[in-house]
Amino acid sequence: MQVPLKLQLFAIRPQPANTPVNGKCEKVNKDDLINEDDRNLHKIVCRRCKSVIFPEDVVMTVDNQPYQLRVMTHQAKGPAAFEKISWWWYTESDMVFDTVGWQTVDKKKVLMCGDCELGPIGFRSEDNKKFWVAVERVKYEKS
Numbered sequence: 001m002q003v004p005l006k007l008q009l010f011a012i013r014p015q016p017a018n019t020p021v022n023g024k025c026e027k028v029n030k031d032d033l034i035n036e037d038d039r040n041l042h043k044i045v046c047r048r049c050k051s052v053i054f055p056e057d058v059v060m061t062v063d064n065q066p067y068q069l070r071v072m073t074h075q076a077k078g079p080a081a082f083e084k085i086s087w088w089w090y091t092e093s094d095m096v097f098d099t100v101g102w103q104t105v106d107k108k109k110v111l112m113c114g115d116c117e118l119g120p121i122g123f124r125s126e127d128n129k130k131f132w133v134a135v136e137r138v139k140y141e142k143s
């Protein structure tokens with residue numbers, strides 16, 4: 001059966017930067033995330049604008065590392081509400097990012113979508129050598 005053209009157009013239209021999205025973690029299936037090298041199976045993209053944060057096969061997950069992040073909003077503005085997150089994509093190289101932005105929020109160095117400025121999607125260490133992106137605050141795109 002053919003998909004009506006109208007629906008197709010709707011599906012591929014990028015989300016405008018101010019489109020509201022859920023700012024909290026959303027459950028993802030662990031079995032569908034990791035390839036045989038224990039790295040990300042799919043492209044990791046912004047939940048709102050689908051900008052690519054990591055290409056395939058560059059980051060590994062770490063678990064049981066609790067850290068409080070502000071609930072995601074545009075430029076991390078708005079009332080302070082927090083969420084405790086312990087499951088992350090982790091890297092020690094800023095070279096593996098495709099697109100990422102950062103800003104200082106609540107005296108923490110946090111990572112934002114480099115295109116639509118939704119965030120925080122994660123955080124980085126004080127010395128800028130370690131990076132964590134919340135597994136359940138991003139989307140996955142099969143190539």
Ligand SMILES: [Zn+2]
Binds near residue numbers: 046051114
């Ligand atoms: Zn975005």
